[in-house]
Amino acid sequence: MPIPKLTIMAAILLAGLSWTQLAAASCECGYLVFRGSQASVLFTNSIVTDFTDPNINDIGSDWWRTSNSISGDPGNVPPLLDLQYSVDNIYRDGEGLVVMTPAYSGKGPVGGGHPDLIDLPIHLLSELRTVLEDILYGSFRATMKTSSVQGVCQSLFFFESDSQEIDIELLTGAPNETGGTGSLHFTNQPDITPAPEAGFDPTADYHDYRIDWIPGKSQMWVDGVLRATLTQEVPNIPGKILFNSWSNGNPTWSQGPPKENALLRISSTTLYFNRTNAAENTAFSARCAKATGANKVCMV
Ligand SMILES: *[C@@H]1O[C@H](CO)[C@@H](O)[C@H](O)[C@H]1NC(C)=O
Numbered sequence: 001m002p003i004p005k006l007t008i009m010a011a012i013l014l015a016g017l018s019w020t021q022l023a024a025a026s027c028e029c030g031y032l033v034f035r036g037s038q039a040s041v042l043f044t045n046s047i048v049t050d051f052t053d054p055n056i057n058d059i060g061s062d063w064w065r066t067s068n069s070i071s072g073d074p075g076n077v078p079p080l081l082d083l084q085y086s087v088d089n090i091y092r093d094g095e096g097l098v099v100m101t102p103a104y105s106g107k108g109p110v111g112g113g114h115p116d117l118i119d120l121p122i123h124l125l126s127e128l129r130t131v132l133e134d135i136l137y138g139s140f141r142a143t144m145k146t147s148s149v150q151g152v153c154q155s156l157f158f159f160e161s162d163s164q165e166i167d168i169e170l171l172t173g174a175p176n177e178t179g180g181t182g183s184l185h186f187t188n189q190p191d192i193t194p195a196p197e198a199g200f201d202p203t204a205d206y207h208d209y210r211i212d213w214i215p216g217k218s219q220m221w222v223d224g225v226l227r228a229t230l231t232q233e234v235p236n237i238p239g240k241i242l243f244n245s246w247s248n249g250n251p252t253w254s255q256g257p258p259k260e261n262a263l264l265r266i267s268s269t270t271l272y273f274n275r276t277n278a279a280e281n282t283a284f285s286a287r288c289a290k291a292t293g294a295n296k297v298c299m300v
């Protein structure tokens with residue numbers, strides 16, 4: 001049955017109206033983040049990236065691919081060889097963004113032994129980071145699906161240094177175990193690492209992962225449910241938000257390295273956060289002081 005013209009007109013009018021309302025909600029005074037039974041928190045900035053949107057160019061302007069290398073230590077036993085982040089392992093396809101650890105070629109020593117350094121010979125890993133590195137507190141969210149290929153660690157995290165870091169890490173080695181090699185880890189680095197039973201298979205579907213970081217507290221949410229509140233070793237200096245996929249063959253952590261390409265898939269990410277850049281904060285205050293709309297504070 002053909003759709004009556006009047007209905008189409010009404011739909012356009014309706015869409016026009018809601019677009020106008022949306023445009024008015026310009027959030028000049030920031031984003032009030034709903035946190036369940038806890039007090040809402042205000043953040044001044046947002047970055048929203050829908051990696052399924054065909055209109056964004058490559059990975060969008062708010063993100064960079066890490067391309068540095070980390071020098072190993074060939075004298076160590078076992079030898080810690082060079083690590084190279086590869087920009088080629090981050091790309092978009094019809095489903096969104098892929099952050100990949102490629103299948104390990106099998107060359108060179110593998111076997112862990114060092115908790116922090118990667119001991120694979122020039123293994124290509126991948127890491128995505130925000131262009132901004134002055135993020136101080138925020139609510140960082142991503143809809144993502146981890147690989148079913150065993151032997152990688154795939155993460156959403158805040159990082160400034162090894163002791164100023166908050167992670168949601170998913171290990172593909174043992175999807176449903178609890179404990180040291182469990183699939184889901186919530187961490188304030190370096191020591192606070194609860195690993196509750198996931199209760200779902202992170203490799204089967206996309207799930208919503210979220211880190212809320214406020215002074216003295218980091219909280220991890222999965223699919224809208226608060227799963228952890230960590231109050232020790234909470235970072236307190238600015239840094240950046242990252243995603244990565246990596247393996248060092250360590251039998252007590254990542255396991256692997258993977259025999260097939262291991263893909264972390266991210267369909268979208270939304271960050272609400274404060275910055276330390278003084279000029280940006282002055283501009284925010286000026287924008288907010290001038291704002292008159294009913295929606296100058298956006299509830300998110
Ligand atoms: C973020 O900045 C706003 C504006 O300065 C402030 O009101 C808010 O309390 C800050 N949020 C946190 C968690 O510090």
Ligand SMILES: *[C@@H]1O[C@H](CO)[C@@H](O)[C@H](O)[C@H]1NC(C)=O
Nearest residue numbers: 174175176199200201202204
């Ligand atoms: C993990 O647990 C979920 C929920 O109980 C289940 O549906 C899934 O099949 C399990 N996955 C594996 C790999 O065992």
